[in-house]
Amino acid sequence: MALWRIRATVDDRPGYLSVLTASLALRGVNILTVQVHTTEVGAVDDFLVDAPDSLDEAGLVAAVARGRGRDCWVARSEARGLADQPTRVLGLATGLVRDPEATGPALATLLAADEVVWRCAPAAGGIDGTTLTLPDPTGGSYEVRRAAPTFTPAEYARAQALTELAATVARRAVDQVTLVLPDGAELTVRPAGADDLPGVLELHRRCSARTRHRRYLGGAASPAPARLRRLLEPTQGLTLVATAAEPGAAAEPTVVAMANLLAEGDEAEAALLVRDDWQRRGLGTALLRRLVGHAERGGLAAVLLHVQAENAPMLRTLARLARPSAAERDGGLVTVTLPLATSAATTSVAAESPQVVG
The missing domain is CATH 3.30.70.260 (ACT domain)
Known part of the structure; x- marks a missing residue:
């Protein structure tokens, strides 16, 4: 046989x-x-x-x-x-999560292609017999060729999903930075994802009731996992997590802070949660600066923060930004508005070298 x-x-x-x-x-x-x-x-x-x-x-x-x-x-x-198609595709996706630069070889394997060429010029996607042209979400385009058989729309859709996954991983890598705090501690700050939920749940567990109350303004209990999932991947805006390698911890870095920027219209609301033992070390200021910078690059008009009047550390953090602001007090709650000098720039801040936080 x-x-x-x-x-x-x-x-x-x-x-x-x-x-x-x-x-x-x-x-x-x-x-x-x-x-x-x-x-x-x-x-x-x-x-x-x-x-x-x-x-x-x-x-x-x-x-x-x-x-x-x-x-x-x-x-x-x-x-x-003999390996079924879903198994093969999942294997290729796992490889791209580790190395998004391997998109070309992954496409060749997925489509049994003889040749995959990346071109810097963008091109409209489409199928022309045994040639498949696919826009690269990060810029440029791929041209995939094979002798036979002709490509199908289903194969195009699979290839498109694979390139979008690689682009998402690549964008997250570009947005990742290393922060060096004044005391010499190093942390990694990056966009959050759904897979960060266990780490964020542990972050909330290790925060004091007072810290959680200051973050959520209504009670000291941790939010339900469903709400945290929505915070990790907001429909509009950005969520950052700060991770650090801690002595005696598991091999995976520990989430020690979370920063949320939730946009609606031309404004966004920002909030921070920093674990108690990482407070007063410059981390909150660094995270808030990155949120404000993201909002500015996105063309938003203002960033708002709702802070308890007794939360002196957070008010000092806002002051250290040294930006124009307006504050309104309503009982025990202070709403601080940071107007933004919007920019047309949309490129994320690359971070190939550590950033020192002063």
Whole structure:
């Protein structure tokens, strides 16, 4: 027996796929996997089959034709083809999370391509037979080529999802910075994601009731996990986490602070949560400066902070920004407004070298 890949188009009508599979079965062909790609000209069926050694390429093409298949392409396959498509795609995605620069090789593997070329000029995405053009979300475009078979819209969608994942990982890496506090402590500050939820839950657990109350203004209990998930990935705005390697902790750095910028309209509300043992060390000021800078680059008009009147440390943090501001007091709550000098710039601050916080 031998492994083959077969791709053929059949009319997208009830029963037509069964006619094709019956024709293969009559010749002793065992279908191991099948994928169906819907196109404008019919359903493109992609099979991985185990065929008798006596059946060659011409015999398989003839079997497909007798089963009402057309535009047939047949090629020998290797044992690695036995891995199902979701498993292969998840493996490629895992590799891109580790190294987003490997997008080209990942596309070649995903699409069984002969060549993947990245061009600096942007291009409209599309399919032209055995050439697939794909915009790169970080700039430029990819041109993917193979001898056969022709590309399908389903393959284009998979490739697009893979490049978007790589671009997201790359953007997060660019936005990551190393902070050196005045006491010499080093932390990593980066955009938060859903996978930070366990660390943020532990951050809240290790904060005092007073610190949590100052952050959320209404009670000292930790927010529900569902609310924290929304804070980690706001619809508009940005959430940063600060992590540090602590003695005796697990291999993964510990989340010691979280900074939220929640935008609505042309304004955004900022808030900080810094673990008690990391307070009064310059971390809050550094995080707030990054939030304000992000809001400015995003073209927002102002950043607002709601602070308890007795929260002197936070009010001192705002003063250290040395920016024009307006404060309004309503009972025990002070609302501070920081007007922004908006800029058309949209490029994130790269941080390839440590930033020293004074």
